[in-house]
Amino acid sequence: MEEILGILTQLGLTEYESKAYISLVSLINAKADEISKNSGVPRSKIYPVLENLEKKDLIKIKQGRPLEYHVIAPEISLKNYEENIIHNIHILQQKLTRIYEEKLPHVNTPIITVEGLDKILKKEYEIIKQTKKILYLRIGFILPSEIENIKKALNKLINNGIKIRILAVEECEIDGKVVSIRDIFEDMDVEIKYKQLPSAQLIIRDYKEMFLVFAENSGMSISNSNMVGLFNTYSVIISNYLSAFNKQWSKL
Template identity: 35%
Template sequence: MPVNQKTINALKILGLTEYEIQAYIATMSLISATATEISLESKVPRSKIYIVLKSLSKKGFVEIINGKPLKFNVIPPNEVFEKSRSYIKEQLDEAENELNFIYQDQIPSVPAPIWLINGSEKNLKKEIEIISRAKESIFILEGLMFKDESRILKDNLEKAIKKGVHIRAIFNESYDEEDIIKEISKLNLEMKITHTPFIKLVIRDKKEMLITFCKIKENKPLPKTAMGIWNQYNEFVEMIYGIYNYIWSTELLKN
């Protein structure tokens, strides 16, 4: 039974060899069959079919039924892919955590840890990246928001809260009536709404910050003009952190 190249590529990602792919697809069309029948259907040589089918069994793609002769039942694709998806995600998460640890450990050692970030998409990615690294606190000033940002922000703030991160967030009063701000206000964080400049500020653990500016037209940000300054200079971050706290405590803010 022919399948398209994308499906074959997906099976390769799951760790199957060419012969294993041929045998699995053949078993799929037969549902339950002997090694000889699968060999004929798949064109896998009979001298190799038992090795291939045993490998597929170990990988969870077929089930071996004892008898004379042995029979091989195909495992339904939804079961195979669900297990494989979970395994791949687990491996990726472990790799991400380890590499992030190395990355975070090395950034402060860079002689001049200040970078310019152009464009709204890259700034949003950096904002979410910083939030994901937080261990103790996140302070946010959302004087501007880009398209589709609010829900992404809400989801990632919620993840941080679940890790025990303390969050303070200041939003521009122009967002006061938006549903997403009402949703964010339901999270376990400190939140205030006021008139703010059209800037975005994220401070993580008093160690790292991103401040983003962009041109404004008719009270709306122009995403292509967004320019972010990302840095980890402790003295500078602590100074901005102090300014943030001052803004937070002034009477100009309203709940």
């Protein structure tokens, strides 16, 4: 019961609303005083609580003296409630993302260090997925474990008409195994050129965000341990890296 109560409060119901709703689900239909006694919601609070549940389309109120309260089958009511929440989250995401994107170029956030392979890969995918116009990648290495997810994320951008420009080494050696980067991207509709590069990855999206990842290199093979990522939105830093990228690109 505590688990159900916790989930309902996470969905936006108050504690009293959650208790009253759970009570009415078990009673199916009941009067206010019975729901109050069964749920532990004070009688002085039960009427506005039940009115709120009706507004949320979780119960129905049958007029009469006294009023009767009927629960709507959870299979129906919670499905509708879920759809409304998802719809509102989608609208909220769009509006907040628009505000974030508008303000991002004008705010210098600190350079953030990201450590640990899982956190680094998560940050890379996050930046790639947020791209709206153009994505720059400089790939000095690629881990076998990230190939499938990166290709999937890039293909989604391609399908949305987003431009992708890549500078990459033709192959790299990861933990003693050779990875052909040329083979990875040969079937993808991206602009790509190959050259010798340091053992690092650079991601720049929409001229707004940049992520630079360094890997440990023994001189012969790259290790996926001790990787470090640097994330920043400083326009001056991004501009300098883009300038260097474009100079390298134009020479090839």
